[in-house]
Amino acid sequence: MPQTGQVASALPVGDPAPASGRLPASALEGLGQRPFGIYLHVPFCASRCGYCDFNTYVGSELGGGSLQAGYVDTAIREVRLARAVLGEAAPPVDTVFVGGGTPTLLPPADLVRLLAAVAGEFGLAAGAEVTTEANPDSVDERALAALRAGGFTRVSFGMQSAVPSVLRVLDRTHTPGRPQQAAKEAFAAGFEQVSLDLIYGAPGESDEDWRTSLREALAAGPTHVSAYALIVEEGTRLGRQVRRGVLPAPEDDVLADRYLIAEQLLSGLGWYEVSNWGEPCRHNLGYWRGGNWWGVGPGAHSHVGGVRWWNVRHPQAYTDRLAAGVSPGAGREELSVEDRRLERVLLELRLREGVPLSVLHPAGTAAAARHVGGGLLEPQEHARGRAVLTLRGRLLADAVVRDLTD
Numbered sequence: 001m002p003q004t005g006q007v008a009s010a011l012p013v014g015d016p017a018p019a020s021g022r023l024p025a026s027a028l029e030g031l032g033q034r035p036f037g038i039y040l041h042v043p044f045c046a047s048r049c050g051y052c053d054f055n056t057y058v059g060s061e062l063g064g065g066s067l068q069a070g071y072v073d074t075a076i077r078e079v080r081l082a083r084a085v086l087g088e089a090a091p092p093v094d095t096v097f098v099g100g101g102t103p104t105l106l107p108p109a110d111l112v113r114l115l116a117a118v119a120g121e122f123g124l125a126a127g128a129e130v131t132t133e134a135n136p137d138s139v140d141e142r143a144l145a146a147l148r149a150g151g152f153t154r155v156s157f158g159m160q161s162a163v164p165s166v167l168r169v170l171d172r173t174h175t176p177g178r179p180q181q182a183a184k185e186a187f188a189a190g191f192e193q194v195s196l197d198l199i200y201g202a203p204g205e206s207d208e209d210w211r212t213s214l215r216e217a218l219a220a221g222p223t224h225v226s227a228y229a230l231i232v233e234e235g236t237r238l239g240r241q242v243r244r245g246v247l248p249a250p251e252d253d254v255l256a257d258r259y260l261i262a263e264q265l266l267s268g269l270g271w272y273e274v275s276n277w278g279e280p281c282r283h284n285l286g287y288w289r290g291g292n293w294w295g296v297g298p299g300a301h302s303h304v305g306g307v308r309w310w311n312v313r314h315p316q317a318y319t320d321r322l323a324a325g326v327s328p329g330a331g332r333e334e335l336s337v338e339d340r341r342l343e344r345v346l347l348e349l350r351l352r353e354g355v356p357l358s359v360l361h362p363a364g365t366a367a368a369a370r371h372v373g374g375g376l377l378e379p380q381e382h383a384r385g386r387a388v389l390t391l392r393g394r395l396l397a398d399a400v401v402r403d404l405t406d
Contacts, residue, residue: 017309017329021085024334027305032091037286038082038118040075040096041297042103043315044068046138050171050241051199053233055299055313056101067315072110075296076117077322082294083121086304092123095283095293098132108143112150119151129154129193129282136182137174144182144189154281155186156195156224161202162216163209169202169247171237180220187221193279195224200258201250202230203242210258214265224278225269227262229255256395263391274350274394288347290340298328306335345405350397354381354388360404367403376400 045056059065083090096118098111111132118124131154132147139147144155159179161167167176179196186194196217200210217225230250232242241247262277269277273288286293295302298318301310309332312318321328335343341359348355357365368387371377376393377400393400 012310012331012333014309014331014333017327017332019326021081021327021329023085023304023307027307028086028089029305031086031089031292031305034291035094035282035286036091036122037095037097037283037291037293038079038093038122039283039293039295039297039300039302040098040103040114040118041295041300042071042098042100042106043298044071044100044105045102046105046135047171047173048237050169050237051230051233053231053236054101057315062315067319068105070319071315072106072114074319074322075114078296078328079114079117079121081322081327082296086294090122092125092128093118094125094128095286096124096128096130097281097283100133102135102138103132104134104138104143108146108150111147111152115151124151131156131193131281131283133158134182135174136179139182139185141185141189144186144191148186148189148191153191154193154195155191156197156226156281157182157186159196159213159217160199161205161209162213163205166202166205166209166213169204170199177216180216183220183222193223194220195226195278195281196220196222197226197228198262199228199230200262201255203247203250207257207261210261211265214262218265218268222278224276224281225266226276227259227266228275229259259395260391263394270352271394272352274389274397285351288351290344290347306340308333308335342405346401349387349389349401349404352388354378354386355404357382357385357387360387361406363406364404367406371400371403 043056045058048056048058096115103111115130130152132152133156136157136159157179160170160172162176164176183194183196198213198217232239232249242249266277271277272280292304293302297311298315299311299313301308309329311328312321312330318328344359345355357368360368368377368382372379372382376390376396378388378390381388387404389397389400
């Protein structure tokens with residue numbers, strides 16, 4: 001799954017999505033019984049980071065700024081489409097997450113207007129969590145104050161590293177220290193939750209570099225920290241550099257050591273998902289718990305009641321479809337009961353609460369018992385009927401998932 005709500009550049013293969021966006025009646029049954037989220041994808045970036053494989057575009061790729069300037073009006077059309085498709089079954093929105101790209105390349109007033117459209121069409125539940133991602137150098141005190149006044153409650157800054165050499169390898173444009181300062185400005189503006197995102201395993205990064213980044217992040221007093229291992233994706237600038245031997249690929253043992261360092265230094269925040277510590281992001285919990293959400297924007301994915309669909313990728317195609325009154329959906333699939341069971345194991349096992357043993361097949365149940373003996377699952381939680389990863393199990397989570405999904 002893409003990190004923190006972001007949209008991967010490749011789309012899966014599925015059945016054609018209907019032009020109306022209409023969902024089967026079965027998908028709408030029980031829609032209001034679980035939290036409902038809206039993801040709003042802003043696909044624009046000032047420049048592309050060398051490791052990034054998300055569905056994002058810089059200005060030179062779009063032939064000018066008209067798509068970006070009119071983007072909020074286009075996205076609002078999809079918000080209205082979502083309300084029409086969900087009809088009377090549509091519940092108030094519990095979480096809104098504006099991701100990208102760099103959402104804060106848009107003026108704060110545009111983001112507030114987009115949020116207002118969601119609130120106007122659906123209503124916001126009491127205590128709704130409203131997040132925007134931001135590059136540290138794309139906001140200032142005034143912008144943060146405007147976003148907070150406009151209803152945003154949470155901001156997630158892409159810090160990635162505090163070490164200049166690592167930032168250069170990752171093609172990050174902000175200066176060291178700016179993310180921490182931005183976090184302080186966000187708190188001063190009244191944001192209730194502030195998250196810092198980090199990446200470990202960049203070529204040339206040392207263990208001490210990683211410790212420095214973690215310590216600098218914690219010094220800013222965030223309520224949440226994400227720490228993701230660097231993934232070298234095909235088709236990215238970093239991927240080409242690694243393939244040519246210009247830069248070394250991250251080594252699994254090094255990544256494991258960096259994860260252990262993260263757990264050691266972030267333990268005061270407490271992990272709640274394999275790559276996340278602190279006050280949980282409720283929107284992302286909706287993904288991991290198989291919840292319902294509508295993804296707005298080019299390439300955005302949605303899931304409602306066992307039906308999953310995804311939008312066309314390019315902003316121009318997205319704009320053209322909505323201007324013609326047609327759903328931007330490119331394809332969709334209806335998940336079987338077994339599909340949903342497998343995804344539940346895959347996603348919930350990443351969480352601190354784990355997954356109930358009752359959803360496992362006999363082979364998976366036997367594998368869970370073996371992994372308790374091997375130190376990968378917590379014995380006390382197993383006795384209570386749940387599979388919960390130990391610290392060592394988190395390092396080998398993919399292997400544990402494979403065994404439990406048999």
